[in-house]
Amino acid sequence: MKLLQALFFPPEQPGGVSSMIPYMQERFSSTRWEMELFWIPKRLRNKGQEEIVFDTFDWTLYQDSTIVQKYIQTYRDYLWWGRMRLQKSYNLIHAHHPIAGLALKRIFPDTPLIQTIHSSYERELILNGIIQENGLEHQFLVSLYRELEMKSQRMMTVSHSFAGYLSSYVDYPEDIEIIPNGFDEKRFKPVPHENEVTQLVTVCRLVPAKGLDILLKACAELKARGHDYVLHIIGDGPFRTELESLAQELGIYNETIFYGYTLHPEEFVPFFDIFVLPSRAEAFGSVFAEAALSCLALVGTEVGGIPEQIEDGVNGLLVPQEDYVALSEALEKMISDPSYRYELARSAFEKAKSEYSLTHVVNRFKKVYLQFENRKSEG
Incomplete structure (x- = not known):
């Protein structure tokens, strides 16, 4: 054929x-x-x-x-x-x-x-x-x-x-x-690791639809509550300059790394701990499935196809869109309890492996x- x-x-x-x-x-x-x-x-x-x-x-x-x-x-x-x-x-x-x-x-x-x-x-x-x-x-x-x-x-x-x-x-x-x-299972290999400071990662085009302004505000809340973390932003786009300025205004620029476009992020994403993307619209949200196959804990918004991948409290956490306080609380749960985070990540991995x-x-x-x-x- x-x-x-x-x-x-x-x-x-x-x-x-x-x-x-x-x-x-x-x-x-x-x-x-x-x-x-x-x-x-x-x-x-x-x-x-x-x-x-x-x-x-x-x-x-x-x-x-x-x-x-x-x-x-x-x-x-x-x-x-x-x-x-x-x-x-x-x-x-x-x-x-x-x-x-x-x-x-x-x-x-x-x-x-x-x-x-x-x-x-x-x-x-x-x-x-x-x-x-x-x-x-x-x-x-x-x-x-x-x-x-x-x-x-x-x-x-x-x-x-x-x-x-x-x-x-x-x-x-x-x-x-x-x-x-x-997604080709051979491209995604979970890596056992222990990070002393929780590593957050997101992978997307840097445009308003992805809600990264909400993520930066949530991370500022985390810092205000005394949590240590590093946020890795992988991707590029027309919103990058505004996001970098916002990170500086919020006082979290030192905790935030802007990578720009990276051809094969799946090669190093498994070394992080939590994948987070507060999208304002997603038909499916491929990056969540890819992060799950890398055995990361998932945090996403209740929009589009994301809730079809994430069952709240079972294989990740869901938050309302535009709500940076709720997002910061979800991240706080995972940062404060590594065992809970790992449990969610394993469940996400199993679902992605069987369905995606x-x-x-x-x-x-x-x-x-x-x-x-x-x-x-x-x-």
Whole structure:
């Protein structure tokens, strides 16, 4: 069976898709399967010239937005690159970005398309202050969901929470299938260690949607209560300067280490103690599964797919979003009681190993793919 895994970003781009798809290839290396990865190079700009028409909405209603224009041009560029580079046929296309799915369905109209929606681009853009809620960009982006539903033979997402979010924008929400992201167990190796001072770590893009301002305020509370800790912030982004300034204002800059972007954080994350990320939105939250596979204790917010990974008090702690006091109290519980922290970490590890291992998720994908092995397109 010839499979095309269609990405938007290159495989080295940080994120849940890049943590899964490139590592799937070796699991499909047999005479039965032939898998190819495809994406658009970052440097490719303004090559495509095709007219863009959607079947379920008129995108020109939103064309006064420069962001919408950029999306449309990127769609054209993906089409241009795909037509130039993809010369053979496939039994099935599995797309992991809306532009990838729509473009490749246009290039291969008779090939079945599975579309996985990994995150809400519009919600993240709103939280990051880039677009306005109910503005032209927001309306355009949510309109894509119904178009994707029409063009794909199977629509998937990564959590029950996000499937519920999508239900407002599609005609048949009951048909959305949920398969979470999977992670190669071999990349994550728990390391027995004892840190004299508790080591907190977070891994994310430094944007407002991740709530790191709340984390810094919670850490200031911890310091005020006399707790020793070190906070490691792995990742980069446009919010970094503001976060560094906030750490200085709160008097915790000496306890906080900003690493910037790191290609393989899983190589040293196991030496830390607590993974914490007070996100304002997460469709799934891949970094929690990765931290769990590294056997770290987890602290997260009650948003999106995070509560599907963390059962409060069983394999981690959940706190309300925006509540830095509650976050500081959760961290205090773990810092003050290493045995409790370890118990939560072991439970998180066991759950992640059974539900989010790449082996488990690949087996689920194979069952779906085989349904299309000798099947013609339905639409």
